[in-house]
Amino acid sequence: MRRAALFLSALLLLVIPIAAAEGVMRARSLSAQRLTPKLFDARWALPRLRVPARQRKAPARVDLLREMKSLATRKFPLQKGERGMWWTRTFGDVIRGLRQAKGNPKRRARMLDILRKRRPSVWKRVGAYLPQLVNDDRLYSASWDPDDDEDDDGLLLVEPFDRATADQAPWNALGGTSDVHQLATLIYADLEAIKAAENDFAAYMGQVGSDYEEVWGIRDSFVRGKDELGRPFTVVRMWFVTDLAFPYSSCSSDVRIRTTLDEDGHLCTDMYGRGDDFYWIGGQDVAIPIYASDGDFVASLVVRAYGFDIRSVPDGDGARTGVIRGSLGNTRLRAERHYRESGGVPRTLEGKIPTFVVRGVGPGPEHRDDD
Numbered sequence: 001m002r003r004a005a006l007f008l009s010a011l012l013l014l015v016i017p018i019a020a021a022e023g024v025m026r027a028r029s030l031s032a033q034r035l036t037p038k039l040f041d042a043r044w045a046l047p048r049l050r051v052p053a054r055q056r057k058a059p060a061r062v063d064l065l066r067e068m069k070s071l072a073t074r075k076f077p078l079q080k081g082e083r084g085m086w087w088t089r090t091f092g093d094v095i096r097g098l099r100q101a102k103g104n105p106k107r108r109a110r111m112l113d114i115l116r117k118r119r120p121s122v123w124k125r126v127g128a129y130l131p132q133l134v135n136d137d138r139l140y141s142a143s144w145d146p147d148d149d150e151d152d153d154g155l156l157l158v159e160p161f162d163r164a165t166a167d168q169a170p171w172n173a174l175g176g177t178s179d180v181h182q183l184a185t186l187i188y189a190d191l192e193a194i195k196a197a198e199n200d201f202a203a204y205m206g207q208v209g210s211d212y213e214e215v216w217g218i219r220d221s222f223v224r225g226k227d228e229l230g231r232p233f234t235v236v237r238m239w240f241v242t243d244l245a246f247p248y249s250s251c252s253s254d255v256r257i258r259t260t261l262d263e264d265g266h267l268c269t270d271m272y273g274r275g276d277d278f279y280w281i282g283g284q285d286v287a288i289p290i291y292a293s294d295g296d297f298v299a300s301l302v303v304r305a306y307g308f309d310i311r312s313v314p315d316g317d318g319a320r321t322g323v324i325r326g327s328l329g330n331t332r333l334r335a336e337r338h339y340r341e342s343g344g345v346p347r348t349l350e351g352k353i354p355t356f357v358v359r360g361v362g363p364g365p366e367h368r369d370d371d
Helices: 064-072 091-099 105-118 120-126 130-134 191-198 201-206 317-342
Strands: 022-025 028-030 156-162 179-187 212-218 223-226 232-243 250-261 267-274 278-291 297-310 358-362
Touching (some): 064 278, 091 120, 091 297, 179 278, 191 267, 191 297, 201 212
16 A cells, blocks of 8 residues: 555654645743643653563564664774774764765765775674665655665664553553554754754645645644753644545544653654544654764764554555655755755754744644544
């Protein structure tokens, strides 16, 4: 079947909708209030447990978020006889060096081969992830199709984890598939550009692979404040209807999207969807800043965990991975465009939630005649 739903970027967390979805929505301040379940029910945020112990046995499943956080700060001191390999001193240096080969796959392949041969200890640490992250020429081409998991689109997809093994409600008692897919990509943009891309719902229907029939940010749903522990947050609600392949018609959901900071000060976007058409929808994006050894900003490494299951529709893993790849890939393309248009000078990279607006605003689901 075709992609069942391309919701969120980011988020997950992602969407010109119909004529009603227009205009700009700015956050209302809730500085004197707590983040209540009515705004965002924290029980519905994806469990933090990524790979339970009993899943770490053969076949091993990687905790992608943990792996990417570890690589982001990894240093690789040069050894005797490794002169000329200055571009491999840190993970950030490697990414920056290979970025210079954008659009030149032969040069990139030579650099990867040099890294593998001359610094085997570094390759042992990064080789499982690096080629997929830096080989991204297809993403920028007219031939990119989110349904096709190619090795040159810059979208690193690894084995899913099982939400049910977290043993916490409601995630251990839902119907449908329990797989949560894990994906990572390098977005060459700051947090302002990423949030602008995620919340530009007016752009979603024109993105690559879109099956949306309706999508917008729900009017008056965008708030900003601090929770009971004084941590900043934003919440916005998104409504979407997406087309399904014959003999099915469409499915819809009211999605809540919360942005906070995680324990490392990285921007963390959680989302979940409610509605009768789905067993469940849930996802999380974490944006990890990547720096070179000289302190220069290189990219935001976004790690996404995302899953869903539509009731009474035989949507397999191919449909689900098409959704997650399309959502994050389109967000990356929009974010990098926003960043270039802003001048390409880094603004917020970590430690705070940037100011952003929601574009493409419409009513809530109550507008539908059949509700």
